[in-house]
Amino acid sequence: MKVLLVGGGGREHAILHAIHRSPRVDKIYVAPGNAGMADMAELVPIGVMEFDSLIAFAKEKEIDLTVCSQDDPLCAGIVDAFEAAGLKIFGTRKNAAIIEGSKAFSKGLMKKYGIPTAKYEVFTDPKEADAYLETQKMPIVLKADGLALGKGVLICQTLEEAKAGVKTIMEDKKFGNAGNELVIEEFMTGREVSALAFVDGTHYALMTSSQDHKRAGDGDTGLNTGGMGTFSPSPFFTEEIRKTCDKEIFQPTVDAMKKEGREFRGVLYFGLMLTEDGPKVVEYNTRFGDPETQVVLPRMKTDIIDVFEACMNGTLDKIHLEFADNAAVCVVLASQGYPVSYEKGFVISGLDKFDNKNYFCFHAGTKFDDQGRIVTNGGRVLGVTALGKNLKEARANAYKAAEWVDFANKYMRHDIGKAIDEA
8 A cells, every 4th residue: 555644744754654664555655845854755845735746756656645634634525635636635624723723713613512611702804802801801812813833822911911912923924824713711720631532424433642742841831832841641530531522522612613514524623621611622633643643553553554545535433443542742942032933954863772662753843855865954953752651751751862962053842741740
């Protein structure tokens, strides 16, 4: 079987590892990929939004299955384009990907179908947004409506900060057209948990839980990033909470999308807040999370190709999704200055020490330089993931492995998974 994987980040590297483990797969191409993927797949210099070129390549190479788990191409309709060309692809169609592509849509869906989430209002006029803020309690959350690489969320502690945030998103257009509409949400408190599920339009199969660390600095300080590290499973996502989510959030969301004529197939990411009033939805994504995938998929025992096909065929209820009885922690090695400004092009050393069994190094922002060396090429550079018999062991292993790797400007948080100690 020949597989084409679309993307080039740490999430795609983790998906590549899972695909590579399948005995059904003979050859893998990645477009465009990154330097870390070259030992498992053939890299193809085609961008993720170049649908016509990707389709032509898939036809030329007689690709059996294409896999896409990146928000921009999914929301732009890559699945629809491939299907129209008669090609098999795993991912979410455009009309269902709106659940991530528009926060206003997803909040409206939750309100209509009684799915628990934070109180909110949507604005297109910054003056009206400012007037609403004057009636609300602080802190408060501002969200750009559209896609913003995981960075379009501002948590504001004061009214002045919130009004400045409205200006940043709606007038200064820091996140481009994603800020044409603004969602203002009440600030929820509690533990955050990421729950990813495979979905076939009717059924869902929940993956093991995980927890992301979004802020750039230790102690959850600094700016929101795409994620500085994760651990799995979350000890806070108990069986009792899972049952509540099954009844009030997971199945109702799948059913709601079907009722709206937007049947969801692919991976549905539930960002949850475990509040005093029960679990509530913070956000939906239409794809594997990044970097949650880097701790979830190394623990998955089921053949991922079988799962992809079941999602596409509507037979997910026939699949037994199984995860190892262990734990994983991922520490992101970033470039100093991320997520604002940072330098690139620094040579990376120590990458040969990972065994891809208990220790993984998932490349997020790397490339080959003109001398064939692997160098930094992004804000988030690497995701160092380690397994352990429990979370404390996995965390110790991950930080040990993070020291194996070196490059100029290397930066990481030192408290990923610290919440484990409080569980």
